[in-house]
Amino acid sequence: MQTETEPLVLDEIDRKILAELQEDGRMTNVELARRAGISPPPCLRRVRRLEEAGYIKGYHADTDGHKLGWQIAFFVIVGLESQKLSVLEAFEALVATWPEVRECHMIRGGGDFLLKLVARDAAHENQLTQRLTNAAHVARVQTLQTIRTSRALSGVPMDRLYG
Amino acid sequence: MQTETEPLVLDEIDRKILAELQEDGRMTNVELARRAGISPPPCLRRVRRLEEAGYIKGYHADTDGHKLGWQIAFFVIVGLESQKLSVLEAFEALVATWPEVRECHMIRGGGDFLLKLVARDAAHENQLTQRLTNAAHVARVQTLQTIRTSRALSGVPMDRLYG
DNA sequence: ATATAGACGCAATATAATTGCGCGGGCGCG
DNA sequence: CGCGCCCGCGCAATTATATTGCGTCTATAT
Numbered sequence: 001m002q003t004e005t006e007p008l009v010l011d012e013i014d015r016k017i018l019a020e021l022q023e024d025g026r027m028t029n030v031e032l033a034r035r036a037g038i039s040p041p042p043c044l045r046r047v048r049r050l051e052e053a054g055y056i057k058g059y060h061a062d063t064d065g066h067k068l069g070w071q072i073a074f075f076v077i078v079g080l081e082s083q084k085l086s087v088l089e090a091f092e093a094l095v096a097t098w099p100e101v102r103e104c105h106m107i108r109g110g111g112d113f114l115l116k117l118v119a120r121d122a123a124h125e126n127q128l129t130q131r132l133t134n135a136a137h138v139a140r141v142q143t144l145q146t147i148r149t150s151r152a153l154s155g156v157p158m159d160r161l162y163g
Numbered sequence: 164m165q166t167e168t169e170p171l172v173l174d175e176i177d178r179k180i181l182a183e184l185q186e187d188g189r190m191t192n193v194e195l196a197r198r199a200g201i202s203p204p205p206c207l208r209r210v211r212r213l214e215e216a217g218y219i220k221g222y223h224a225d226t227d228g229h230k231l232g233w234q235i236a237f238f239v240i241v242g243l244e245s246q247k248l249s250v251l252e253a254f255e256a257l258v259a260t261w262p263e264v265r266e267c268h269m270i271r272g273g274g275d276f277l278l279k280l281v282a283r284d285a286a287h288e289n290q291l292t293q294r295l296t297n298a299a300h301v302a303r304v305q306t307l308q309t310i311r312t313s314r315a316l317s318g319v320p321m322d323r324l325y326g
Numbered sequence: 327a328t329a330t331a332g333a334c335g336c337a338a339t340a341t342a343a344t345t346g347c348g349c350g351g352g353c354g355c356g
Numbered sequence: 357c358g359c360g361c362c363c364g365c366g367c368a369a370t371t372a373t374a375t376t377g378c379g380t381c382t383a384t385a386t
Contacts, residue, residue: 018226021223022224024221024222025188026189053230054230055230056226057226057227059188059189060187060222060223061181061185061188061317062219062220062221063184063219063318063319064219068181068319068321077307100320102314102318103316104313104315105309105310105313106309110310114307144275147270147272147273152267156228157262158231
């Protein structure tokens, strides 16, 4: 789950395992083995191998943000007034300290970021966008409020892979 | 994990459980109980309760898309030329059939979507944006290519919650 | 003050995870 | 073409975890 070694050659069974764990990460190894068509011991060894090689980076419960009091999810495109590495890194370091920032993607080669945030309510959202606007070297802030999410798949398609 | 009942009153232990499972969804119940400060049986009962009430929607392995042959991740802002419900739903239904579309968020009240996609390579990415551009009722397509992702947290902050 | 519901932990049982090991197939070398 | 080696499999045994039943305790409402 951390060791990060060489690239592996994955076969059909490995892909099936990845697909199943992407879908249900808490499935028992017995059930996983059944679905993969092999017995539990080699199945577990494959899972461990995938974890150690970094193909599986971790496992996460998918929680209901709305029920947990995070009524709002939104994206923000942030433009910085500089493309200097130090400025970019400072911005990343800053937002990394905000728990409401769940994702931070650098886009278009530098100077711009796409963030995904959550907020407890509209006031909280405004506070967050204000904080972003006032942050050092921030030139532009465009908010994309999520009205509804019709699809939110984790991971990648597991059909026709290279691996 | 699906039954969806009433809202629950969550206490500190429930929040700890959610936080831990959000962080490591495959943790054993014994370890989870240890961290939550209670014994395994009530811990498991709490987890089941959280699943059944929909606070935990599922568990997913976090796979390495890059290693699995999906070199490119990108976002696309799609503007439709109509805000008619039938058009919006048709668009959602269309992209729901594309495995490369991992997320689809309706933004700004209608007519616009933010999608997250993955592609095997640049040619594949171009093909996807072309397909989007040519889709019915699509007026505008803006691509936000991800250069690097400095943060990608799952779920929501689990501090100071309501529940 | 007392009955009641809810949550806990212990103990027992059922399952699952993990390890050791021998077997058999595929591959490369002689 | 045959021989051995390496790898991955499955079985069987062991250890650990998940799950269930149940008696107890505490906070709450009557």
